[in-house]
Amino acid sequence: MASTSATPGAGANGSQTKANTKNFGASFAPGFTINVNANKTNNGVPARRGGADGPSSSAGALLPEADFSAPAKVRNYCNTLRAAAVTLSIEVAMGAEILNGVLAAVPDPEGRAFGSRARARKVSRKMQKSADALRDAAKNAAACYSAFQQEFEEEINRVRHRARRPQQPVMNWAEQ
Template sequence: MATTTRGRGANSNGRPSDKPNKFANAGAAAGGFLGGLGGSFVPPINVTVNNNKNAARAKGGGWPHAESLLPAPEFNSPAMVRNYCNTLRAAAVTLSIEVAMGAEIFESVLAAVPDPEGRAFGSRIRARKVARKMRKSADGLRDAAKNAAACYSTFQQEFEEEINRVRHRARKPQRPAMNWAQQ
């Protein structure tokens, strides 16, 4: 009984040879086929990590901890209110889609479990009943996204006078000043 070792090739009759195959692992190193003929394809994987915590804190939207999806609840300006509501809306929409997808997958997995009483479609009924609660969670997240957008809209309507008062003061056009000393 002959055994082959990794990195060694086979001769023309299919038996292992003592001569190492210099191309056996070259494909794997290049992110291609493993082990020459008959191997599987392994694509190269690149991972990029962006760490923007310091940039977010410099803008005033600091993160209270790394696991949070929302900026710190600091409402010192209309821009911070808009940022918080928009981030909440975006996170809720994304989570709503993921939870709805999870509910579909959950239902299909549970539907494959056989019914203990042997009823026809019994497992599907039980799976639908359980997944309904997860769908309600997805609906709640979708409603949270709607309410976050409505919150900022209502904020603009209710505090329009204060916002406009500051906005006009901030954007007041500069008139050229007369310099009487220059003649």
């Protein structure tokens, strides 16, 4: 009776496949597949898809509607964009570091001393540039609202003045 082991690279009958006899662990792709299907539902009503009813990308879930009919809506849009860009920047920067670490562990095919690290840096540098661009997008979103306030200060102050609550009622001494 032959016992089958659950060792990595073992085939269905317990023998190792030709591809896995050498360089085990040198593969970037994991040996398993995960499929995730996430459909958000709200009280039994499926989430909206793209088209006339809503946005066609997931960016619609990150940002409010681009309605700039009031200064508060401009501020809300810029703040939400800034917050999303900062969060994504951090996530992408972490992903770049993880990618660099994973790729640095792959042996260099030419056997150079630090060749795997150099190759890993070359690849992960592009993802790090994406993280930097997202960080710059966050800065520009904050600067956008600041520029809006500076350029339209007169109009904003005019509306603010009318919108102020009246202070205490004034005593009219002439009325007796």
